Structure formats: C-alpha cells, structure tokens
Amino acid sequence: MPFESLAEPNYLRSIIQVSLTVSLTAILLSTLLSLPIAFVVGFADFRGKRVITAVINTGMGFPSVVVGLLVLMALSNSGPLGALELVYTPEAMIISQCVLAAPVITGVALSAIESVDDAVRDAAYGVGGTRTDVALITLKEARYGVVTGILAGFGRAISEVGSVLIVGGNIAYADGTSKTRTITTAITLETRRGEFETALVLGAVLLVLVLLVNGIVLRLGGR
C-alpha cells in the first residue's frame, strides 16, 4: 500500500529526529577534531606535510561501507570496544559519520586556510598579534571556505547509507519509532519493499532538510 509507512505519525518524525541528531552531533565532534588539525598542518612547514595532505585527501573518498564495517567490528560485543555496548545504537552511527566527515572538513578547511595570503598573516603578526591571534585571524579570513567544508561534511554525513546501515541496523520499534533508522536507511527499506513512492517522498524530505540547514548556516554568515 503506497505511503503506508508515512501514515504512522511517529515514523516520519522519529526518523527525521534520528537523522538530524546523529548528523549534527557527528559534524560538531568532527569539526572540533578537524579544525585544529587543519590549522596545525596549514601553518606548519614540516617534512611529512605532503604525505599528510595526501592522506587527508584519500580519506575524503574512502568507501563508507568499509568504515562502517571497521566501526562495527570494533564496537561488536566480541570486539575490542564491546564493553561500551554501542553496537546498533545511534552513538555508533555518530562515530562512523564522524570518521567519514572528518577528512572532508579537514581537507577543505586546510585548503581554505592555506589559501589565505601570507601577507594577511604578516599583517596580523605585524600589528602585534600572537601566534594564536594570527591563527584566529587566518581562520576568520578563511571562514567561508571553512564553513563550506563543514557543510560538505554535513552533506556527506546526513546522506550516508552504507555505513549507517551496518553499524546502526536500521532498527525501528514496532510502533514505528526509530531507534537507528535514518531517512536514508528508511529509503533503502522502502525501496526494498517496492514502496517507491514513499522512498521518493523521503528523498524529498531529506533534500529539504539539507537545503534548510545550508540556508540557515549561510544566512547566519551574513552572505
């Protein structure tokens, strides 16, 4: 029956909730991790810099399913982190999305930071700034690039299917409330069931959400 799933009030609300909670948290954590790394690599001049940059760029294209598998194996009750009891929970999904988004945010932010003119950094230094000041001013100058990186990371996270399916399990309770079911994994489910109309509607919902988040962030930036 078309749109059968959507008729349940809990269903749509809870999968949107899980999608947003997981992805926004993952991006927050990922940003806190990525920006300092982008700074250190961007400002320093050291031997392994090219190698690190290559690693970051490789990470951007890393297959998400493999990440999911690795996270699952780590969090499995028979794995090293089994004691945390995080398998098939939203927290596991946050971890895997974090791992996937971090290279994106780091890479784009790094590129933005590196493209800030040396002269601007000299000016910040020359006006009596400490290294922290120079870093902050550079970050401000690179802010549009950095925000683009964060939004790109968010896009990757919220549209994730493979890894989220593996570590989360696409679980919803009998009344339709989602435990680890996101919009994307729900689309997989509906497609598998042959409920293509529902799947397309969910796809549209996801698109609207991403547009909304992008819109809010860009407007907040005063662009």
Added chain:
Amino acid sequence: MNLELEHASYGVDDTDILDDVSLTLSSGEIMTVIGPSGAGKTTLLRLAALFERPTDGVVRFDGMDPWSLSRDDRLEFRRRIGMVFQQASLFETSVARNVDIGQRVRRPWSQRIRGFIRRVADRWIRSAPTVDDRTLEALDLVGLREAWDRDAGSLSGGEAQRVSFARALAAGPDLLVLDEPTSDLDPRNTAILERAIERARGRDHGVLLATHDMHQAERISDRVAFLLEGELIEVGPPERIFDDPRDERTARFVNGDLLYDENGLLA
C-alpha cells in the same frame, strides 16, 4: 625609542642577503632606506620589525636584544613596532575593525570573548556599529575618518593602503616600519600618506621607510641610508646623500647610473 642594528647580517642557505649592517634610529626621526631592487631593503626592515632574527650580529631595541628573551617577553617589544607592507592586506571586515585590531589583540582574553559575544548579539538585534576615538583619530590622520563603517573590500587601492597605515598607527607603536608603502599609489594618495608619516614623526614616532622613489626620500627624510647588495654603503642627511655623497656608488645610484651586466655590478 631607540633602534640599533649592530653588525647585523641575515643569510639563507649560504647566501648573505644582508651583510654587516649597522645603524641607529631614534624617536622623532624618519630614516629612508634606498637602493636597487634585491638590495635587501625588505630584509632589513623585517629585521628591524623583529619579524626575522639576524643570523649574525644584534638588533637592539631600547638597549635590549629582544631575541635573547622569551617569546612572550619579545612580544612586548614587537608590540612597540608597527609594520606596513607594500600591499594593504586588509582583513575582510569593516574599516573600523581593521584599524582597531591592534587594540583588540592587546586586550585580555576575558574582555575579548565578552566583546565577541556582544558583537554577535548586536548583529542579531541589528543595533548600529560603533567606533572608538582612537580608531577615528588614526583614520583622521590619513583623511579617512568618514570611512570607518565601510567594508574594507569597497576601498580603492590607495584608500586601502591608507587604512593599512592607520591600522599600524592605531596599535600605538613607537617605531613605524614601512616597506615601500606608496609604491602602488597615485600621487594624491602618496601625498596624503607622506603627510600622515610626517605627522607621525611629529608625534614622536620613529619611522624606518624603504622606498625606490628618490624624490620621496628627498622630501621627507631626516636621514637616508643607501643599501647595495646587502651592504650599507652610506648613511646621512638627504642633502649630503643626494648632492654630495661620500661613496662613488651612492653617487651613481642617485644619478641613475648604477649599471649591471651579467656578472653583476659594473665597476
């Protein structure tokens, strides 16, 4: 304020960019550094502004060697020097916020965080931005008082460079180091900036200025230093340097006769 370079050298990878340069500069003095491109003028200025450490010799500021101090202590000396570069390199924000950056970085962090929160709140309730007197004063000196609320990106090249000067000035330095500040400017902006430099000298700032414009050097200097291939050839009042230099090379340079062939300077 007293700046002293004592047999200062600077080399990179076995090449000497500056060789055994000694000079002094005090408050209320404008010294211009002239010389052909590649002579080492920029490096000399960066040594004076404590951007680079001399590979040999000493740089002294009020009798102290800042490079013998910790980074934090050296910062106090750095903050007494303001540097202006050939490119304005303004930050992507308003003119006022460019100019008051010097004040802001000197505030304690608690104050800066509060200021940041206040600014975000102001943006939300859309209250009008304000500007402090010191910023206005610095902008006044370069004739751009009314531009304080403009976006830095909306300025012309000449206006941006003038704001860059105001930015250095508003930070309250004792020594101003200017690297070819008017090279890219039209005569009008050049004149405005030169007037501002002279007024700064009048307020007891010391000014070290590199220029390739010898007329400018004649106009505004108290003393002129001639730098050639990393060596300080001669220092003296502009009348002497330009009309009666002691060194033959100085004479040839100011007359535009300094010639090079593929082997270097023609004897």
Added chain:
Amino acid sequence: MEYRRRELLGASAAGIAAAVGGCLGLGGDQSEGSITGEELALATTTSTYDTGLLDEINAAFQERFGTPVAANAQGTGAAIESARNGNADVILVHARSLEDEFMREGHGVNRRSLMFNDFVIVGPSDDPAGVADTEQATAAFEAIASAQAQFVSRGDDSGTHTKELAIWDQSGAEPGGEWYQELGSGMGDTLNNASESGSYTLADRGTFLSMQDNVDLEILLQGPIEGGPELLANPYGIMAANPEVHSNVNYDLAMAYIGFFTSPEGQELVGDYTANGEQLFYPEALSEDPNFQQYVPEGWQPDSSEE
C-alpha cells in the same frame, strides 16, 4: 536583509538547535519507557521483516511484557553473524542448515520451529527445460541443468539461497557454467532480473505473489502449500543466544519472546497475518503430536558421535 526574515531564520535555527539538544541522549530510546528498562535485540532476515509480521508480534509482545523489541533486519548471513558475535539476544531466520550449524557451534540454544511458508520455482512461460512436467524440486533442477537453461541465483547466503543450494545438493546436477548466474541481490531484484532475462529462479511465494503483476514469470513448480514437494517448504526457526558463550545477552527476555511467539496467542497472530488478502505464514510451533526434531540439528541422534 530584512529584519523579519532574519528573525524568522534565527528562530528556526534556535528551534532546530533546541530540538537537537532535546533529542541528544533521547535518540528514540524507548527502553526508558519500558517496565524492565531493557529492550530485546532481535536479529532477523530482511524478507521476514519486510512482511510486517514482526511489527505486529513485537507490538503485542511489548504490550504484554512491557519491553520493546529492537528488530535488526539484516539478511540471514548477517543476522547469524551478529548473533555469533554476541550482538543479538534472539534470532529468527529460515535457513535450517545454517541454524543447525549455529546450534552445533554452541551459539544458540532452545530452538523452536516457528512457522513456515514455501518456495516456488518460477520461470519463463515457454518453459524450455520442461520444469512444469516435473514433480520434484530435485528433478526440476536436474532438468534445468541438463537443458542448460538460464537460471539466476540470489547468491547472498539468504534463506532462499540456502534452500536453493540444498536442492542442488540433493539433486544429481551441478550448478555452474554460463547458464547459472549468481546475482548477490534481494528477492525482488532477482525476480526482476529473471523476468528480464527469461531465466528460472527459486522464489519465496510471498515475494513472488506481491510482484506477480510486474514480472513476466510463471509458477512452474508449486510448493507444499499448494501440493508441491516437501523440499520446497520454507520453515522458520527461532533461537536464543547462548548466555554461556556471550555473557551480555538477555537470555530470560529472549526466552520470554520465544515463549510468546510460540504461544497460542502468538501463533494465532502468525496465522491471521495477511498481506494483500493472502495468508503469508502457517504456524508450526504447536502441535498435539511431539516434534522433537525442532530442538536439535536435523538428523541428530542421541548416540551419534558428536557431542
């Protein structure tokens, strides 16, 4: 930008932030509302879950016992692997040979036969291999092999795939060569493929019926529900994870679930469940006559050499 629009976007941003903040830690975790504060981790197959039967059983279970069931529909192989790793309290699959292996390895205890439906052999209406003339599943497969007619296999370690391999095993024929293709796909995709390429395949009746109008295939050999051979039966088994092997599993809750599913109430829900007006499952757990074979691996004898 106008004041009002900025205000509105600011309010939505604040709203989203609040919603997210309020959600953090909630994450749809129903366990907080349950009586025991726990939830049951059930691993099962995608085809079983997709019928919707489990949502009904689980809702009834939750009402009766106050504990929500987190059903993880993974595909047979993955479900069994999950349980092997201690990530499930109870598993419900339909691959007897894999269930038996699971039990022999000591991972699963207290197996019950739960319910059954059946498989059908479908193919193009012109039936080049003459499957419609056969009466046994093994004979049908032998006919396909000797005619080298196109056959597509799910090839994904699912219950259907496991049954298909068992049939090949019992027949005299070997699957292989250019006429036999492994897709690694779900049932729906496999049927679509078979329809497009004019191939034979083994399908569970439920999925085939739901796709019948969209594919160009016919049932050429019926399953036991419609009088066909027993080999095409599709029995479902349920097992609890062995608490001695995985100390973290919720054994008593798993047993309560198995108890409920195999109870008269649970079995009635099974038998009454329909989709598109058709009954999908036939209850098998309860019977007047004893069925000892459901508790042990198939063919197990008390005095056999294995312990």
